[in-house]
Amino acid sequence: MEQAKRIAVVTGGNKGIGLEICRQLASNGTMVILTARDEKRGLETVENLKACGLSHILFHQLEVTDQASIASMADFIKNKFGKLDILVVLNEKAKKELSDTDSLTEEKVEEVLKRYLEDLKEDLLETKGWPVNFSAYIMSKAALNAYTRVLAKKYPNIAINAVSPGFVKTDLNHHRGILTVEQGAKGPVMLALLPNGGPSGLFYDQMEVSTF
Known part of the structure; x- marks a missing residue:
């Protein structure tokens, strides 16, 4: 008798590390429920993963700060x-x-990173509420986005933005990504070609403004 598949829910699974977690879990035979606040992006992400041969994955909208959304997810x-x-x-x-x-x-960014490193050395990440899985990646990304905002305020005449090109097929990830390098380059090129007076201090997910 075939062993029942394990069921996993991943919050914020439509991009970044959440997306990679979904991909790896599904690759290992786990049935993954990818969740995201944005239904359109979530559905597109699932279709992209299925196009890569991952069948054990589906989408359900979830806003983790909304009790009604959480209840709907639980019922599902x-x-x-x-x-x-x-x-x-x-x-x-x-x-x-x-x-x-x-x-x-x-100074605030440096202070947060200093506390994180101190807790890391003392093996207190989980106790103090820091990210545990992929910890360095998450903290470096948060710090980069924060510095982007700091520099944008400090130099208002220069457009300073951060951009994630998406999960691009490169040598770094052994070409396991979803996007081609051509697709991944669109966001950075778009920001590089912004006219004078364009937006600054923002974070872009590929070609769209995203939350911090």
Whole structure:
């Protein structure tokens, strides 16, 4: 008798590390419920993953700060699968500490990173609420986005933005990405060619403005 598949829910699975977690779980035979706030992006991500040969994946909209959305998600899992084996919630501590753009300074970014490194050395990441899985990646990304905002405020006459090109097929990831290099280059090129007076201090997911 075939062993029942494990069921996993991944929050924020439509991009970044959440997307990679979904991909790897599905590659290992786990049934993955990819969730995201944006239904259109979530559905597109699932279709892209299926086009790469990953069949054990589906989408359900989820806003983790909305109790009604959480309840809807719980009902969906109960009715369709009757169980949940894995829950991956991407940690928001770094984002919360660095998301207040009005009070954000270089000193504050450095102070947050200093506390993170101290807790890392003392093996206190989980206890203090820092991200544990892919910790260095998440913190470096949060710090980069924060510095982008700091520099944009410091140099208002220069357009300074951060951009994620998406999960691009490159040597770095052994060509396991979803996007071609041509697709991945569109966002950076678009920002590089912005006219004078264009937006600054923003984070772009490929070619669209995204949240911190």
